[in-house]
Amino acid sequence: MTELTETLELKLVEPNAHKHRKLCETKQAYQDALEAAFNANCTTQTEANNVVVNYDLSGYAKNALKKYVPQLRGGSYDAKELHDDHPVRFTNEGPKLDHKPQNAIEWYVKIPHHDDYHLWLPAQPNPEQREWLEALHAGDAKMGECRLFDRDGVWYFHIVATRDVEERASSASETPIGVDIGEASLVTVCHRNERGSPTEPNLWNDEGKRVRQLRETYFTATRRLQQRGSERIVESYGDSLWRQIDDILHTVTSEVVAYADQFENPVLVLEDLTHIRENMDYGAFMNRRLHGWGFAKMHAQLRYKAAEKGIRVETVNPAYTSKACHCCGEQGYRPDQATFTCSNSACWVSEYHADINAALNIAERHLSGESHSREHRSGDDSAEEGGRLTGPQDSHTDADTQQVTRGTPCVLKP
Numbered sequence: 001m002t003e004l005t006e007t008l009e010l011k012l013v014e015p016n017a018h019k020h021r022k023l024c025e026t027k028q029a030y031q032d033a034l035e036a037a038f039n040a041n042c043t044t045q046t047e048a049n050n051v052v053v054n055y056d057l058s059g060y061a062k063n064a065l066k067k068y069v070p071q072l073r074g075g076s077y078d079a080k081e082l083h084d085d086h087p088v089r090f091t092n093e094g095p096k097l098d099h100k101p102q103n104a105i106e107w108y109v110k111i112p113h114h115d116d117y118h119l120w121l122p123a124q125p126n127p128e129q130r131e132w133l134e135a136l137h138a139g140d141a142k143m144g145e146c147r148l149f150d151r152d153g154v155w156y157f158h159i160v161a162t163r164d165v166e167e168r169a170s171s172a173s174e175t176p177i178g179v180d181i182g183e184a185s186l187v188t189v190c191h192r193n194e195r196g197s198p199t200e201p202n203l204w205n206d207e208g209k210r211v212r213q214l215r216e217t218y219f220t221a222t223r224r225l226q227q228r229g230s231e232r233i234v235e236s237y238g239d240s241l242w243r244q245i246d247d248i249l250h251t252v253t254s255e256v257v258a259y260a261d262q263f264e265n266p267v268l269v270l271e272d273l274t275h276i277r278e279n280m281d282y283g284a285f286m287n288r289r290l291h292g293w294g295f296a297k298m299h300a301q302l303r304y305k306a307a308e309k310g311i312r313v314e315t316v317n318p319a320y321t322s323k324a325c326h327c328c329g330e331q332g333y334r335p336d337q338a339t340f341t342c343s344n345s346a347c348w349v350s351e352y353h354a355d356i357n358a359a360l361n362i363a364e365r366h367l368s369g370e371s372h373s374r375e376h377r378s379g380d381d382s383a384e385e386g387g388r389l390t391g392p393q394d395s396h397t398d399a400d401t402q403q404v405t406r407g408t409p410c411v412l413k414p
């Protein structure tokens with residue numbers, strides 16, 4: 001087992017005037033407490049505690065300060081450097097991460113303000129770190145110290161996270177396992193045995209059906225409740241439906257990794273998400289967005305769960321993986337969703353299961369050497385147009401008394 005550590009970067013999305021002010025207050029109180037404890041020459045946590053206890057800060061920030069000040073004092077820190085901006089540090093018990101895939105901005109962080117008061121803020125993660133967020137959200141990665149800071153009027157929140165991964169000795173022969181993520185079967189996996197024959201396909205059909213039902217229930221119910229103006233109900237109902245979907249995705253992704261784990265030197269081969277999005281043929285943008293959400297979430301879960309077992313994940317260009325014949329490579333067609341028909345009369349394949357055919361093509365593409373270990377992603381998947389923006393609620397009702405401003409500079413006490 002190896003422990004990986006990464007600092008997860010989240011940009012807080014345009015806090016409104018009220019939240020911006022609260023963040024500024026936290027920053028100022030923290031800076032004041034830091035300077036006071038430093039100037040009081042605190043070299044132990046107890047000494048630091050006696051100073052920082054008087055400041056209007058959350059216990060999580062005070063606890064972080066108690067550890068930090070003696071470290072500063074022990075180092076070669078110059079007192080005038082104290083006037084530089086310091087990120088507000090929090091111990092890991094305070095901040096929380098939440099995921100609401102039904103919203104335009106999907107991720108939220110809970111930031112402690114002072115005792116009994118915290119702020120929930122929508123946040124844009126670094127898209128490269130999606131698997132870390134999934135792991136953290138599922139409790140499969142551990143949250144460490146967090147830091148809040150602003151740069152050029154934009155607020156950021158950093159989370160130090162750790163998770164365990166296994167290292168596997170790689171052997172000469174590898175087993176590429178094609179993973180096709182779809183609608184009918186949520187996931188289909190298949191690989192070829194040492195003689196090259198397709199073997200042990202596995203399909204998650206029931207789970208695909210269940211996810212479709214939950215998604216439909218969500219759309220129908222949301223529309224009806226919104227017509228009645230029941231926003232609060234929409235939100236809590238939506239949360240519970242998405243939690244159920246997330247549970248299914250977690251179960252399936254764990255099973256896919258367990259399936260791969262039984263073979264020699266397995267490599268999970270996925271389709272590159274960027275291409276999948278471009279190729280998607282869905283009508284309503286919301287539907288498309290949520291479909292995309294399923295892919296992104298499953299990819300991220302597969303990545304971190306595979307890493308836990310020391311299994312590599314590669315992605316390939318998905319062009320024609322569902323239209324080509326896995327046997328002869330000729331283009332075929334799909335008379336229905338579940339069936340692939342090869343148009344080559346010389347090929348022994350006439351009809352084949354469409355999803356298994358696709359999974360085999362995906363695995364084949366890895367063998368032909370065109371795979372890469374990271375997805376080619378330019379933007380991120382969480383900030384698309386549309387969608388409602390209702391997040392978790394702050395702990396005070398006065399959060400509603402503001403109008404939206406952005407980029408207001410921090411007004412700091414002299």
Ligand SMILES: [Zn+2]
Nearest residue numbers: 325328342347
């Ligand atoms: Zn064929």
